[in-house]
Amino acid sequence: MNTYRFHKELPPVHQQGKILKASSYKTVSSAIELLEISKTEAQKRRQEAEVEWRRQQELGYQQGSEMARQEAIRHHWATIANTLDYLSALQEQMAETIIEAVRILIQTTPDAERVLQLAAAAVERLQQQSWIVLCVHPEDIDGVNILLEGWKKIFLPRQMRVETRSSEEVGRGDCVLESPIGRIDVSLEAQLKVIQEQMQEML
Structure with a gap:
């Protein structure tokens, strides 16, 4: 027979479980804090990449040099690639941290x-x-x-x-x-x- 999975959130706790331990609370707090920090950092990096791209593009046009324009383009895409790599790693870390916090909470039951x-x-x-x-x-x-x-x-x-x-x-x-x-x-x-x-x- 086929096996199915529900793409839904974890079920609510229907019965009272154990009181959340201090160590579990710290894990959950860390997950929430990481989520907020990562959102701020992601926005900051996107803004920096956009500002740098505009600066390099303006520099290229001011110099009237094809070489300068090409350098601006290369720099732009390098910045984007680095930002995407950073965000990808950060997103994975965020997800793992939050999932671990949820796991700890549930396993107290x-x-x-x-x-x-x-x-x-x-x-x-x-x-x-x-x-x-x-x-x-x-x-x-x-x-x-x-x-x-x-x-x-x-x-x-x-x-x-x-x-x-x-x-x-x-x-x-x-x-x-x-x-x-x-x-x-x-x-x-x-x-x-x-x-x-x-x-x-x-x-």
């Missing part, structure tokens, strides 16, 4: 709770399905089954039947959903990868 939190967003989009199977790590299945009983009463459509199955292929705290439309990877790393790709496209 016990594995069994995280499985259901990850599954919750997917289930919301599968409300028309008659059944789903939560494939989880063998060491998570008992905890998931205990939490699932209360979760069914709150979050699941009445007509939907939910079962669990252990699988060594699924990591601790992760989940793969099986339904009539196929298998859906809703594991933490799969969600974070999608978010990171979307962030890099937006930056």
Whole structure:
């Protein structure tokens, strides 16, 4: 069966987890600070490149020299290339830092709770399905089954039947959903990868 991924944000926390540790708070703060600094730096570099291009272009025309104009063009494109390289590296660093902050926050939640939190967003989009199977790590299945009983009463459509199955292929705290439309990877790393790709496209 085909495997699908939801290109959506991570599911909200439906149950209270642990209090955010100081180390996690510092990581999140660093990610936010890096994002703001990078935006300012990117704007500054673009402005500097534009100013330098105009200066070199004006210099070339003033000198009336083809050589000067060619040098201005070469300098302009070199500046653009350097700026793009810098921004590309900075964007990647930003995305990695923010994703790591999100990962730290989510991993403070016990594995069994995280499985259901990850599954919750997917289930919301599968409300028309008659059944789903939560494939989880063998060491998570008992905890998931205990939490699932209360979760069914709150979050699941009445007509939907939910079962669990252990699988060594699924990591601790992760989940793969099986339904009539196929298998859906809703594991933490799969969600974070999608978010990171979307962030890099937006930056």
